Amino acid sequence: NAGVTQTPKFRILKIGQSMTLQCTQDMNHNYMYWYRQDPGMGLKLIYYSVGAGITDKGEVPNGYNVSRSTTEDFPLRLELAAPSQTSVYFCASRLQTNTEAFFGQGTRLTVV
Amino acid sequence: AQSVTQLGSHVSVSEGALVLLRCNYSSSVPPYLFWYVQYPNQGLQLLLKYTTGATLVKGINGFEAEFKKSETSFHLTKPSAHMSDAAEYFCAVSVNDYKLSFGAGTTVTVRA
Numbered sequence: 001n002a003g004v005t006q007t008p009k010f011r012i013l014k015i016g017q018s019m020t021l022q023c024t025q026d027m028n029h030n031y032m033y034w035y036r037q038d039p040g041m042g043l044k045l046i047y048y049s050v051g052a053g054i055t056d057k058g059e060v061p062n063g064y065n066v067s068r069s070t071t072e073d074f075p076l077r078l079e080l081a082a083p084s085q086t087s088v089y090f091c092a093s094r095l096q097t098n099t100e101a102f103f104g105q106g107t108r109l110t111v112v
Numbered sequence: 113a114q115s116v117t118q119l120g121s122h123v124s125v126s127e128g129a130l131v132l133l134r135c136n137y138s139s140s141v142p143p144y145l146f147w148y149v150q151y152p153n154q155g156l157q158l159l160l161k162y163t164t165g166a167t168l169v170k171g172i173n174g175f176e177a178e179f180k181k182s183e184t185s186f187h188l189t190k191p192s193a194h195m196s197d198a199a200e201y202f203c204a205v206s207v208n209d210y211k212l213s214f215g216a217g218t219t220v221t222v223r224a
Contacts, residue, residue, distance in 0.1 A: 103155035
């Protein structure tokens, strides 16, 4: 099993540009998450999904959008990139609420 | 809503010494608790988890944690630190909903 796969691993964006961070999992997990990690701040939840067609906001959703058309895929869209979105982004998935989450390797995004 | 507090953002230990990382949670219902480890430039890996049953749980790499409901704590320990334990450690809490909330993390440095 590949687990959770994120692409790209690194990206530099200019202010105002847009991009999509890709996330796919092959474990047939219902729950999928997007987090951002900033130094000393832990992981902050951006968006989550409990199944195909169902998404909702987390703690820090502003400036981001998501979709979940299939069980496997959960892309994160950044519109009008800003320097405050410079961060490391992690996608995760899990089967149910009392099971562990599996994480991708992360995407390091820099907005200049 | 549940939350996690990790006491101490940095811990430095000598090789062979006890590693103790503190985690306290806040939840109005019985929680599921997790410890994750993150090595540089990698995603998060599960060390151990508590869901129900035995309150002392053993994980990978010689780590263990004890769930203490009366103290709302889930501290992580390892009797003898190894150089390979240098990493960042995150405590996380989940209840019977979608959320998986993380603490701010503790960076462990191991001195030779």
